[in-house]
Amino acid sequence: MDLECHIEAYPPPAITWHKDGIQLSNNQHYSISHFATADEFTDTTIRVITIEKRQYGKYMCKAANKLGSDEDYVELFETVIPVCPPACGQTHYGDAATLSASTVALLATLFVYVFRNLNTQY
Template identity: 30%
Template sequence: IPATPPTFVSDLKNKTVTEGESVTLECHISGHPQPTVTWYREDYKIESSMDFQITFKAGLARLVIREAFAEDSGRFTCTATNKAGSVSTSLEEVSGEPIPPFFIRKPMQFGPAHFECRLTPIGDPTMVVEWLHDGKPLEAANRLRMINEFGYCSLDYGVAYSRDSGVITCRATNKYGTDHTSATLIVKDEKSLVEESQLPEGRRGLQRIEELERMAHEGIYYKNFVRLI
């Protein structure tokens, strides 16, 4: 079979994506013998890595960018080469659209003093997440545990005291802006028994507290509960 130079059956297409999202660039290539494929960002060769996954199977050349950020914007080129020739296709820009933090789920809690919420964009290296009590920053300590991973944010109180009552705020900041979300923690007396309810009306909350107090007197220990307002 005579050698034929590489040909792009389909070219790269320009793309715009939200910052932090995965993006896939692909094109179809024919040619004999099978071409070797090289990817470039501007004039720099891209090597396969955790952040950039390169594959070429059955004529489909693909580059997957695990997370796209604004600094990834630029010209991406795919070059196919065999002994009969070489050909390239480019897209002008892959831009991570800059977005400020946004809480897609507000703090929720059912059980011990534990707050959690969901945040976007995911994987933003400029993102700073803080927890505050009545506007004052909280710091991780023996009885406070904070997690911020892949858009999941949580705050755990190992033990809650009456002085911990107040407005608990999660605040996220990146170079494009700030967002925050809050809930109210009420710790009742030294036993750390609090009401858990999002319903302001009446009897359900009162009956719940009375039930918990009855159980506590009967020797059933409830560490703490949370009311979100």
């Protein structure tokens, strides 16, 4: 599961990810990457490699530069994906595995926007 944070800030900010008050880093459970897309835009992604009950919860993306800092949250939660029973009609909906895989692909990216206090006119 990838959680994304899109940041607009100048000068470029330091970016950190947190969960339950603990700063996260690259390890066997998480992979963090940052991509500068323009002078004042940065995208960061945290990939949750191992999806276990303890990985569910609120994640915080925090950005800070000399003008200030800001943060926003995204929640990773387990859902039950409904599968339409045969009574829904003649349309082929696929089996549960196919439906789950396609639905997970649609839900795989969550976005957080952080930029309120980190931008200035130049």
